[in-house]
Amino acid sequence: MGKLKMYTDRMSQPSRAVLIFCRVNGIDFEEIKVDISKGHHLTPDFTEVNPLQKVPAIVHGNLKLSESHAILVYLASAFTGIADHWYPTELSRRAKINSVMDWHHSNLRNGAVNYVIHTTLAPALGRQLNPKAAIEAEKVLLSSLKALEDFWLNGDDGGFLCDNTQPSVADLSMVCELMQLEVLDERDRSRILSPYKKVLQWIENTRTATNPHFEEVHNILYRVKKKLEQQRARTAETGTDPSNRMGGPSKI
Amino acid sequence: MLKVKVYADRMSQPSRAVLIFCKVNGIEFDEIKVEISKRQQLSPEFAAINPFKKLPAIVDGRFKLFESHAILIYLASAFPGIADHWYPADLSRRARIHSVLDWHHLNLRHGAAPFVLHSVLAPVLGLPLNPKAAAEAEKILISSLLKLENIWLKGNGRYLLGNLQPSIADLSLVCEIMQLELLDEKDRERILGPHKKVQEWIESTRNATRPHFDEVHKVLYKVKEIIQAKQSNQGDGVMQSKTKSPLPSKM
Ligand SMILES: N[C@@H](CCC(=O)N[C@@H](CS)C(=O)NCC(=O)O)C(=O)O
Ligand SMILES: N[C@@H](CCC(=O)N[C@@H](CS)C(=O)NCC(=O)O)C(=O)O
Numbered sequence: 001m002g003k004l005k006m007y008t009d010r011m012s013q014p015s016r017a018v019l020i021f022c023r024v025n026g027i028d029f030e031e032i033k034v035d036i037s038k039g040h041h042l043t044p045d046f047t048e049v050n051p052l053q054k055v056p057a058i059v060h061g062n063l064k065l066s067e068s069h070a071i072l073v074y075l076a077s078a079f080t081g082i083a084d085h086w087y088p089t090e091l092s093r094r095a096k097i098n099s100v101m102d103w104h105h106s107n108l109r110n111g112a113v114n115y116v117i118h119t120t121l122a123p124a125l126g127r128q129l130n131p132k133a134a135i136e137a138e139k140v141l142l143s144s145l146k147a148l149e150d151f152w153l154n155g156d157d158g159g160f161l162c163d164n165t166q167p168s169v170a171d172l173s174m175v176c177e178l179m180q181l182e183v184l185d186e187r188d189r190s191r192i193l194s195p196y197k198k199v200l201q202w203i204e205n206t207r208t209a210t211n212p213h214f215e216e217v218h219n220i221l222y223r224v225k226k227k228l229e230q231q232r233a234r235t236a237e238t239g240t241d242p243s244n245r246m247g248g249p250s251k252i
Numbered sequence: 253m254l255k256v257k258v259y260a261d262r263m264s265q266p267s268r269a270v271l272i273f274c275k276v277n278g279i280e281f282d283e284i285k286v287e288i289s290k291r292q293q294l295s296p297e298f299a300a301i302n303p304f305k306k307l308p309a310i311v312d313g314r315f316k317l318f319e320s321h322a323i324l325i326y327l328a329s330a331f332p333g334i335a336d337h338w339y340p341a342d343l344s345r346r347a348r349i350h351s352v353l354d355w356h357h358l359n360l361r362h363g364a365a366p367f368v369l370h371s372v373l374a375p376v377l378g379l380p381l382n383p384k385a386a387a388e389a390e391k392i393l394i395s396s397l398l399k400l401e402n403i404w405l406k407g408n409g410r411y412l413l414g415n416l417q418p419s420i421a422d423l424s425l426v427c428e429i430m431q432l433e434l435l436d437e438k439d440r441e442r443i444l445g446p447h448k449k450v451q452e453w454i455e456s457t458r459n460a461t462r463p464h465f466d467e468v469h470k471v472l473y474k475v476k477e478i479i480q481a482k483q484s485n486q487g488d489g490v491m492q493s494k495t496k497s498p499l500p501s502k503m
Contacts, residue, residue, distance in 0.1 A: 105357035
């Protein structure tokens with residue numbers, strides 16, 4: 001079987017999750033950059049890999065696969081020597097991890113990604129900021145954070161989702177989702193996240209368990225964060241409209 | 253071991269998928285009806301099973317689980333004698349089933365459920381119709397149907413991913429589409445008509461899971477009658493009845 005190919009854009013949080021997973025678990029792969037901001041996901045070559053034109057996607061032997069959760073589950077099962085805690089063999093523990101990942105789609109992801117786009121990243125995508133859509137997304141995001149805090153992270157000895165003491169693919173996926181809040185204005189980010197102490201601790205636990213790869217793969221996000229901060233500072237000084245295009249990230 | 257308990261409302265499409273799966277595969281279970289129209293999902297008893305107060309959920313011994321995809325995977329793995337095609341042991345085939353199930357959430361489901369709610373079901377629930385939200389949802393629905401037709405149903409198989417036999421993904425996604433039965437015929441035809449493979453695939457899935465498929469979907473047709481009766485009342489200029497019909501909620 002040929003070497004695993006990972007088609008990813010590090011500005012995309014599900015891409016980051018699969019990259020970190022491979023790094024942490026010593027899976028040998030080739031990273032093929034698909035720059036969404038340059039429209040590379042729309043090329044015929046990439047469409048051949050994933051007709052849905054989304055990242056991440058992988059090619060492994062004859063298998064072409066998209067959807068980050070499916071990819072994580074596949075990698076955890078297909079490669080040898082991956083510690084069981086990433087995707088436990090025991091059926092009920094595995095089922096809980098599937099459950100929280102299913103929940104993720106319409107809740108945490110739906111809230112986080114739309115909030116960040118409509119409050120912050122839209123101009124970079126050549127779109128208008130949309131305060132109304134941002135308010136809708138914020139509701140979904142806040143209720144998802146509350147659900148994480150009060151339910152998914154409510155175990156006794158936890159530290160990770162579903163009362164686990166070690167991280168699973170679900171932790172990695174959902175912490176990467178939350179990490180995109182880094183690009184928000186610092187006050188806004190703190191307003192949103194600071195009430196959720198367990199969530200904050202969980203982000204740290206996941207970061208620590210997967211470092212140095214976690215930080216390395218997130219570097220790009222910190223660079224965009226800096227750029228946006230500088231832009232905000234300039235706007236504050238000059239009062240100019242920030243909504244001119246920045247050569248930054250696309251839809252993440 | 254005690255029978256598995258399935259908490260379900262047959263007006264909810266993920267509930268229907270789980271019920272049909274159990275019946276087709278001879279899994280012994282108790283169906284516990286939780287009627288969303290009566291807000292029974294908000295009861296403390298049900299919140300103890302699923303704190304998110306959504307259907308379906310199962311209890312197997314001491315184990316509680318919600319999210320229909322996770323439930324289908326668990327049932328297919330935990331019960332003996334379930335044919336492999338429902339959730340193949342082969343890792344690549346299994347992975348592709350996960351992929352289409354993951355896609356389902358923010359695509360087909362994200363379009364179909366709000367579209368039906370905002371374009372026909374709302375009045376039955378005592379809510380106003382919301383044409384703007386319906387239009388938004390319709391876009392997602394149409395683009396999801398196109399992707400089903402041209403990507404997921406590509407190939408010669410009758411089922412998703414070119415498979416020759418149905419998987420849990422077929423069951424889940426077909427049950428999602430079945431709610432379009434609630435639309436008036438013209439609307440349904442406008443939306444589904446152009447997608448021939450999708451239509452054939454619905455029929456194949458229905459045939460493969462008969463008679464349970466039809467039996468579990470019966471409730472949809474009853475509700476359709478109620479919706480039509482309401483619509484023709486309105487057409488006659490009769491005031492819309494404010495009395496709450498014993499009917500389904502958000503599905
Ligand atoms: N549910 C998918 C989400 C994939 C997705 O939305 N990818 C985004 C980047 S985060 C993308 O490729 N966007 C390109 C576009 O929408 O045009 C997963 O988890 O992989
Ligand atoms: N992703 C979930 C969706 C569950 C869901 O949204 N259930 C709806 C019925 S289809 C529900 O229980 N709604 C009750 C409510 O929103 O109050 C699954 O597949 O199980």
